[in-house]
Amino acid sequence: MTYKIWLQAYLKHPLRLGAIFPSSAALASLMVKHINSDTNGPVLELGPGTGSFTRALLRQGISEQNLVLVEQSQEFVKLLKSLFPKATIVCNDARNISRISSDLGIKKFDEIVSGLPLNAIRDEQRRIICNESFKTLKPRGSIVQVSYLxxxxxxxxxxxxxxxxxIYCGVTIANIPPAFVWRAEKC
Ligand SMILES: C[S@@+](CC[C@H](N)C(=O)[O-])C[C@H]1O[C@@H](n2cnc3c(N)ncnc32)[C@H](O)[C@@H]1O
Structure with a gap:
Protein backbone atom coordinates (compact mmCIF):
# COMPACT_ATOMS: atom_id res chain seq x y z
CA MET A 1 0.00 0.00 0.00
CA THR A 2 2.78 2.42 1.01
CA TYR A 3 4.74 1.60 -2.14
CA LYS A 4 1.62 2.10 -4.29
CA ILE A 5 1.34 5.67 -2.92
CA TRP A 6 5.06 6.19 -3.57
CA LEU A 7 4.87 4.89 -7.14
CA GLN A 8 1.83 7.04 -7.95
CA ALA A 9 3.67 10.11 -6.60
CA TYR A 10 6.82 9.16 -8.55
CA LEU A 11 4.89 8.80 -11.81
CA LYS A 12 3.29 12.22 -11.23
CA HIS A 13 6.46 14.10 -10.16
CA PRO A 14 9.63 12.01 -10.80
CA LEU A 15 12.04 14.90 -10.11
CA ARG A 16 10.32 15.87 -6.89
CA LEU A 17 10.90 12.36 -5.56
CA GLY A 18 14.25 11.74 -7.19
CA ALA A 19 14.19 7.98 -6.42
CA ILE A 20 11.97 5.16 -7.63
CA PHE A 21 11.94 3.47 -4.19
CA PRO A 22 11.72 4.84 -0.65
CA SER A 23 15.06 4.83 1.21
CA SER A 24 16.21 1.57 2.75
CA ALA A 25 16.60 1.01 6.50
CA ALA A 26 20.41 0.91 5.95
CA LEU A 27 20.42 4.41 4.43
CA ALA A 28 18.03 5.68 7.09
CA SER A 29 20.36 4.42 9.86
CA LEU A 30 23.33 6.18 8.23
CA MET A 31 21.32 9.42 8.06
CA VAL A 32 20.61 9.53 11.80
CA LYS A 33 23.61 7.86 13.41
CA HIS A 34 25.17 11.18 14.53
CA ILE A 35 22.00 12.19 16.42
CA ASN A 36 22.18 11.65 20.19
CA SER A 37 19.32 9.76 21.76
CA ASP A 38 19.13 12.43 24.49
CA THR A 39 18.27 15.16 21.94
CA ASN A 40 15.16 16.63 23.49
CA GLY A 41 14.44 19.71 21.38
CA PRO A 42 12.52 19.76 18.10
CA VAL A 43 13.95 17.82 15.16
CA LEU A 44 12.99 18.85 11.63
CA GLU A 45 12.68 16.40 8.75
CA LEU A 46 12.41 17.78 5.22
CA GLY A 47 10.84 15.61 2.52
CA PRO A 48 9.88 12.62 4.72
CA GLY A 49 7.97 10.89 1.90
CA THR A 50 6.65 7.61 3.30
CA GLY A 51 8.68 7.93 6.52
CA SER A 52 11.90 5.87 6.13
CA PHE A 53 14.03 8.47 7.95
CA THR A 54 11.22 9.22 10.39
CA ARG A 55 11.23 5.59 11.55
CA ALA A 56 15.03 5.72 11.92
CA LEU A 57 14.72 8.89 14.06
CA LEU A 58 12.28 7.08 16.34
CA ARG A 59 14.63 4.06 16.54
CA GLN A 60 17.40 6.51 17.48
CA GLY A 61 15.37 7.53 20.52
CA ILE A 62 13.86 10.81 19.30
CA SER A 63 10.35 11.19 20.65
CA GLU A 64 7.55 11.40 18.10
CA GLN A 65 6.18 14.57 19.75
CA ASN A 66 9.47 16.35 18.98
CA LEU A 67 9.34 15.62 15.26
CA VAL A 68 8.32 18.27 12.74
CA LEU A 69 7.86 16.84 9.23
CA VAL A 70 7.62 19.20 6.26
CA GLU A 71 6.40 17.49 3.11
CA GLN A 72 5.10 19.01 -0.12
CA SER A 73 2.97 16.08 -1.31
CA GLN A 74 -0.56 15.93 0.09
CA GLU A 75 -0.73 12.15 -0.46
CA PHE A 76 2.39 11.60 1.66
CA VAL A 77 1.13 14.00 4.33
CA LYS A 78 -2.08 11.99 4.66
CA LEU A 79 -0.08 8.76 5.03
CA LEU A 80 2.41 10.32 7.49
CA LYS A 81 -0.43 11.62 9.69
CA SER A 82 -1.79 8.07 9.99
CA LEU A 83 1.67 6.58 10.69
CA PHE A 84 2.97 9.23 13.12
CA PRO A 85 -0.08 10.75 14.83
CA LYS A 86 1.96 12.49 17.57
CA ALA A 87 4.36 14.25 15.18
CA THR A 88 3.73 17.74 13.78
CA ILE A 89 3.22 17.29 10.05
CA VAL A 90 3.06 20.28 7.75
CA CYS A 91 2.12 20.19 4.08
CA ASN A 92 4.34 22.94 2.69
CA ASP A 93 7.42 23.74 0.63
CA ALA A 94 10.76 23.41 2.43
CA ARG A 95 11.62 26.93 1.20
CA ASN A 96 9.21 28.26 3.86
CA ILE A 97 10.95 26.74 6.89
CA SER A 98 11.43 30.06 8.72
CA ARG A 99 7.74 30.92 8.44
CA ILE A 100 6.67 27.38 9.33
CA SER A 101 8.85 27.29 12.45
CA SER A 102 7.72 30.72 13.63
CA ASP A 103 4.05 29.72 13.08
CA LEU A 104 4.74 26.68 15.27
CA GLY A 105 6.44 28.84 17.92
CA ILE A 106 9.77 27.05 17.38
CA LYS A 107 12.88 29.25 17.62
CA LYS A 108 15.52 26.68 16.60
CA PHE A 109 15.70 23.01 15.72
CA ASP A 110 18.24 20.73 17.41
CA GLU A 111 18.81 18.75 14.21
CA ILE A 112 17.63 18.78 10.58
CA VAL A 113 17.36 15.62 8.46
CA SER A 114 16.75 16.10 4.76
CA GLY A 115 15.62 13.58 2.17
CA LEU A 116 14.95 16.34 -0.35
CA PRO A 117 16.28 15.59 -3.85
CA LEU A 118 18.50 18.70 -3.68
CA ASN A 119 20.52 17.76 -6.77
CA ALA A 120 17.34 17.85 -8.86
CA ILE A 121 16.23 21.23 -7.47
CA ARG A 122 17.15 24.50 -9.23
CA ASP A 123 20.24 26.26 -7.82
CA GLU A 124 18.41 29.26 -6.44
CA GLN A 125 15.74 27.17 -4.75
CA ARG A 126 18.39 24.86 -3.30
CA ARG A 127 20.30 27.81 -1.85
CA ILE A 128 17.10 29.23 -0.30
CA ILE A 129 16.24 25.88 1.32
CA CYS A 130 19.78 25.42 2.71
CA ASN A 131 20.02 29.03 3.96
CA GLU A 132 16.64 28.80 5.63
CA SER A 133 17.65 25.50 7.22
CA PHE A 134 20.81 26.99 8.75
CA LYS A 135 18.84 29.99 10.04
CA THR A 136 16.50 27.72 12.00
CA LEU A 137 19.22 25.36 13.31
CA LYS A 138 20.81 25.56 16.78
CA PRO A 139 24.61 25.95 17.04
CA ARG A 140 26.25 22.47 17.20
CA GLY A 141 23.27 21.02 15.33
CA SER A 142 23.62 19.48 11.87
CA ILE A 143 21.80 19.38 8.57
CA VAL A 144 22.20 15.86 7.25
CA GLN A 145 21.52 15.40 3.55
CA VAL A 146 21.26 12.38 1.27
CA SER A 147 22.79 12.55 -2.22
CA TYR A 148 22.59 10.09 -5.11
CA LEU A 149 25.77 11.60 -6.56
CA ILE A 167 31.44 16.11 7.26
CA TYR A 168 31.24 13.03 5.01
CA CYS A 169 29.14 10.37 6.78
CA GLY A 170 29.50 7.51 4.29
CA VAL A 171 27.88 5.64 1.44
CA THR A 172 25.50 2.72 1.35
CA ILE A 173 25.04 0.38 -1.59
CA ALA A 174 22.13 -1.22 0.26
CA ASN A 175 19.78 1.31 -1.31
CA ILE A 176 18.35 1.86 -4.79
CA PRO A 177 20.12 3.92 -6.01
CA PRO A 178 23.28 3.72 -3.83
CA ALA A 179 23.38 6.83 -1.70
CA PHE A 180 25.96 9.14 -0.12
CA VAL A 181 25.43 11.08 3.07
CA TRP A 182 26.96 14.36 4.17
CA ARG A 183 26.20 16.59 7.07
CA ALA A 184 26.98 20.22 7.71
CA GLU A 185 27.50 21.08 11.37
CA LYS A 186 26.76 24.63 12.47
CA CYS A 187 29.55 26.12 14.59
C1 LIG B 1 13.73 11.20 -2.45
S1 LIG B 1 12.14 11.48 -1.68
C2 LIG B 1 12.69 11.02 -0.02
C3 LIG B 1 11.58 10.46 0.81
C4 LIG B 1 12.03 9.81 2.11
N1 LIG B 1 12.77 10.73 2.94
C5 LIG B 1 12.88 8.59 1.82
O1 LIG B 1 14.11 8.75 1.93
O2 LIG B 1 12.34 7.53 1.49
C6 LIG B 1 11.99 13.25 -1.62
C7 LIG B 1 10.80 13.77 -0.82
O3 LIG B 1 10.89 15.19 -0.77
C8 LIG B 1 9.61 15.76 -1.04
N2 LIG B 1 9.87 17.12 -1.57
C9 LIG B 1 10.47 17.45 -2.75
N3 LIG B 1 10.60 18.78 -2.86
C10 LIG B 1 10.10 19.31 -1.71
C11 LIG B 1 9.97 20.65 -1.21
N4 LIG B 1 10.41 21.69 -1.92
N5 LIG B 1 9.42 20.83 0.00
C12 LIG B 1 8.99 19.76 0.75
N6 LIG B 1 9.07 18.48 0.33
C13 LIG B 1 9.62 18.25 -0.88
C14 LIG B 1 8.99 14.80 -2.05
O4 LIG B 1 7.59 14.92 -2.10
C15 LIG B 1 9.45 13.46 -1.47
O5 LIG B 1 8.58 13.01 -0.48
Missing amino acids: PRCSIPNSVISKHSAKK
Whole structure:
Protein backbone atom coordinates (compact mmCIF):
# COMPACT_ATOMS: atom_id res chain seq x y z
CA MET A 1 0.00 0.00 0.00
CA THR A 2 2.78 2.42 1.01
CA TYR A 3 4.74 1.60 -2.14
CA LYS A 4 1.62 2.10 -4.29
CA ILE A 5 1.34 5.67 -2.92
CA TRP A 6 5.06 6.19 -3.57
CA LEU A 7 4.87 4.89 -7.14
CA GLN A 8 1.83 7.04 -7.95
CA ALA A 9 3.67 10.11 -6.60
CA TYR A 10 6.82 9.16 -8.55
CA LEU A 11 4.89 8.80 -11.81
CA LYS A 12 3.29 12.22 -11.23
CA HIS A 13 6.46 14.10 -10.16
CA PRO A 14 9.63 12.01 -10.80
CA LEU A 15 12.04 14.90 -10.11
CA ARG A 16 10.32 15.87 -6.89
CA LEU A 17 10.90 12.36 -5.56
CA GLY A 18 14.25 11.74 -7.19
CA ALA A 19 14.19 7.98 -6.42
CA ILE A 20 11.97 5.16 -7.63
CA PHE A 21 11.94 3.47 -4.19
CA PRO A 22 11.72 4.84 -0.65
CA SER A 23 15.06 4.83 1.21
CA SER A 24 16.21 1.57 2.75
CA ALA A 25 16.60 1.01 6.50
CA ALA A 26 20.41 0.91 5.95
CA LEU A 27 20.42 4.41 4.43
CA ALA A 28 18.03 5.68 7.09
CA SER A 29 20.36 4.42 9.86
CA LEU A 30 23.33 6.18 8.23
CA MET A 31 21.32 9.42 8.06
CA VAL A 32 20.61 9.53 11.80
CA LYS A 33 23.61 7.86 13.41
CA HIS A 34 25.17 11.18 14.53
CA ILE A 35 22.00 12.19 16.42
CA ASN A 36 22.18 11.65 20.19
CA SER A 37 19.32 9.76 21.76
CA ASP A 38 19.13 12.43 24.49
CA THR A 39 18.27 15.16 21.94
CA ASN A 40 15.16 16.63 23.49
CA GLY A 41 14.44 19.71 21.38
CA PRO A 42 12.52 19.76 18.10
CA VAL A 43 13.95 17.82 15.16
CA LEU A 44 12.99 18.85 11.63
CA GLU A 45 12.68 16.40 8.75
CA LEU A 46 12.41 17.78 5.22
CA GLY A 47 10.84 15.61 2.52
CA PRO A 48 9.88 12.62 4.72
CA GLY A 49 7.97 10.89 1.90
CA THR A 50 6.65 7.61 3.30
CA GLY A 51 8.68 7.93 6.52
CA SER A 52 11.90 5.87 6.13
CA PHE A 53 14.03 8.47 7.95
CA THR A 54 11.22 9.22 10.39
CA ARG A 55 11.23 5.59 11.55
CA ALA A 56 15.03 5.72 11.92
CA LEU A 57 14.72 8.89 14.06
CA LEU A 58 12.28 7.08 16.34
CA ARG A 59 14.63 4.06 16.54
CA GLN A 60 17.40 6.51 17.48
CA GLY A 61 15.37 7.53 20.52
CA ILE A 62 13.86 10.81 19.30
CA SER A 63 10.35 11.19 20.65
CA GLU A 64 7.55 11.40 18.10
CA GLN A 65 6.18 14.57 19.75
CA ASN A 66 9.47 16.35 18.98
CA LEU A 67 9.34 15.62 15.26
CA VAL A 68 8.32 18.27 12.74
CA LEU A 69 7.86 16.84 9.23
CA VAL A 70 7.62 19.20 6.26
CA GLU A 71 6.40 17.49 3.11
CA GLN A 72 5.10 19.01 -0.12
CA SER A 73 2.97 16.08 -1.31
CA GLN A 74 -0.56 15.93 0.09
CA GLU A 75 -0.73 12.15 -0.46
CA PHE A 76 2.39 11.60 1.66
CA VAL A 77 1.13 14.00 4.33
CA LYS A 78 -2.08 11.99 4.66
CA LEU A 79 -0.08 8.76 5.03
CA LEU A 80 2.41 10.32 7.49
CA LYS A 81 -0.43 11.62 9.69
CA SER A 82 -1.79 8.07 9.99
CA LEU A 83 1.67 6.58 10.69
CA PHE A 84 2.97 9.23 13.12
CA PRO A 85 -0.08 10.75 14.83
CA LYS A 86 1.96 12.49 17.57
CA ALA A 87 4.36 14.25 15.18
CA THR A 88 3.73 17.74 13.78
CA ILE A 89 3.22 17.29 10.05
CA VAL A 90 3.06 20.28 7.75
CA CYS A 91 2.12 20.19 4.08
CA ASN A 92 4.34 22.94 2.69
CA ASP A 93 7.42 23.74 0.63
CA ALA A 94 10.76 23.41 2.43
CA ARG A 95 11.62 26.93 1.20
CA ASN A 96 9.21 28.26 3.86
CA ILE A 97 10.95 26.74 6.89
CA SER A 98 11.43 30.06 8.72
CA ARG A 99 7.74 30.92 8.44
CA ILE A 100 6.67 27.38 9.33
CA SER A 101 8.85 27.29 12.45
CA SER A 102 7.72 30.72 13.63
CA ASP A 103 4.05 29.72 13.08
CA LEU A 104 4.74 26.68 15.27
CA GLY A 105 6.44 28.84 17.92
CA ILE A 106 9.77 27.05 17.38
CA LYS A 107 12.88 29.25 17.62
CA LYS A 108 15.52 26.68 16.60
CA PHE A 109 15.70 23.01 15.72
CA ASP A 110 18.24 20.73 17.41
CA GLU A 111 18.81 18.75 14.21
CA ILE A 112 17.63 18.78 10.58
CA VAL A 113 17.36 15.62 8.46
CA SER A 114 16.75 16.10 4.76
CA GLY A 115 15.62 13.58 2.17
CA LEU A 116 14.95 16.34 -0.35
CA PRO A 117 16.28 15.59 -3.85
CA LEU A 118 18.50 18.70 -3.68
CA ASN A 119 20.52 17.76 -6.77
CA ALA A 120 17.34 17.85 -8.86
CA ILE A 121 16.23 21.23 -7.47
CA ARG A 122 17.15 24.50 -9.23
CA ASP A 123 20.24 26.26 -7.82
CA GLU A 124 18.41 29.26 -6.44
CA GLN A 125 15.74 27.17 -4.75
CA ARG A 126 18.39 24.86 -3.30
CA ARG A 127 20.30 27.81 -1.85
CA ILE A 128 17.10 29.23 -0.30
CA ILE A 129 16.24 25.88 1.32
CA CYS A 130 19.78 25.42 2.71
CA ASN A 131 20.02 29.03 3.96
CA GLU A 132 16.64 28.80 5.63
CA SER A 133 17.65 25.50 7.22
CA PHE A 134 20.81 26.99 8.75
CA LYS A 135 18.84 29.99 10.04
CA THR A 136 16.50 27.72 12.00
CA LEU A 137 19.22 25.36 13.31
CA LYS A 138 20.81 25.56 16.78
CA PRO A 139 24.61 25.95 17.04
CA ARG A 140 26.25 22.47 17.20
CA GLY A 141 23.27 21.02 15.33
CA SER A 142 23.62 19.48 11.87
CA ILE A 143 21.80 19.38 8.57
CA VAL A 144 22.20 15.86 7.25
CA GLN A 145 21.52 15.40 3.55
CA VAL A 146 21.26 12.38 1.27
CA SER A 147 22.79 12.55 -2.22
CA TYR A 148 22.59 10.09 -5.11
CA LEU A 149 25.77 11.60 -6.56
CA PRO A 150 29.23 11.36 -4.97
CA ARG A 151 29.14 15.01 -3.93
CA CYS A 152 27.51 16.96 -1.16
CA SER A 153 24.37 18.68 -2.43
CA ILE A 154 24.41 21.43 0.20
CA PRO A 155 26.15 24.28 -1.70
CA ASN A 156 29.66 25.10 -0.42
CA SER A 157 28.80 28.83 -0.59
CA VAL A 158 25.96 28.31 1.91
CA ILE A 159 28.11 26.13 4.18
CA SER A 160 30.81 28.86 4.29
CA LYS A 161 28.27 31.65 4.77
CA HIS A 162 27.08 29.99 7.97
CA SER A 163 30.63 29.01 9.04
CA ALA A 164 29.55 25.39 9.12
CA LYS A 165 31.75 22.31 8.90
CA LYS A 166 31.13 19.74 6.13
CA ILE A 167 31.44 16.11 7.26
CA TYR A 168 31.24 13.03 5.01
CA CYS A 169 29.14 10.37 6.78
CA GLY A 170 29.50 7.51 4.29
CA VAL A 171 27.88 5.64 1.44
CA THR A 172 25.50 2.72 1.35
CA ILE A 173 25.04 0.38 -1.59
CA ALA A 174 22.13 -1.22 0.26
CA ASN A 175 19.78 1.31 -1.31
CA ILE A 176 18.35 1.86 -4.79
CA PRO A 177 20.12 3.92 -6.01
CA PRO A 178 23.28 3.72 -3.83
CA ALA A 179 23.38 6.83 -1.70
CA PHE A 180 25.96 9.14 -0.12
CA VAL A 181 25.43 11.08 3.07
CA TRP A 182 26.96 14.36 4.17
CA ARG A 183 26.20 16.59 7.07
CA ALA A 184 26.98 20.22 7.71
CA GLU A 185 27.50 21.08 11.37
CA LYS A 186 26.76 24.63 12.47
CA CYS A 187 29.55 26.12 14.59
C1 LIG B 1 13.73 11.20 -2.45
S1 LIG B 1 12.14 11.48 -1.68
C2 LIG B 1 12.69 11.02 -0.02
C3 LIG B 1 11.58 10.46 0.81
C4 LIG B 1 12.03 9.81 2.11
N1 LIG B 1 12.77 10.73 2.94
C5 LIG B 1 12.88 8.59 1.82
O1 LIG B 1 14.11 8.75 1.93
O2 LIG B 1 12.34 7.53 1.49
C6 LIG B 1 11.99 13.25 -1.62
C7 LIG B 1 10.80 13.77 -0.82
O3 LIG B 1 10.89 15.19 -0.77
C8 LIG B 1 9.61 15.76 -1.04
N2 LIG B 1 9.87 17.12 -1.57
C9 LIG B 1 10.47 17.45 -2.75
N3 LIG B 1 10.60 18.78 -2.86
C10 LIG B 1 10.10 19.31 -1.71
C11 LIG B 1 9.97 20.65 -1.21
N4 LIG B 1 10.41 21.69 -1.92
N5 LIG B 1 9.42 20.83 0.00
C12 LIG B 1 8.99 19.76 0.75
N6 LIG B 1 9.07 18.48 0.33
C13 LIG B 1 9.62 18.25 -0.88
C14 LIG B 1 8.99 14.80 -2.05
O4 LIG B 1 7.59 14.92 -2.10
C15 LIG B 1 9.45 13.46 -1.47
O5 LIG B 1 8.58 13.01 -0.48
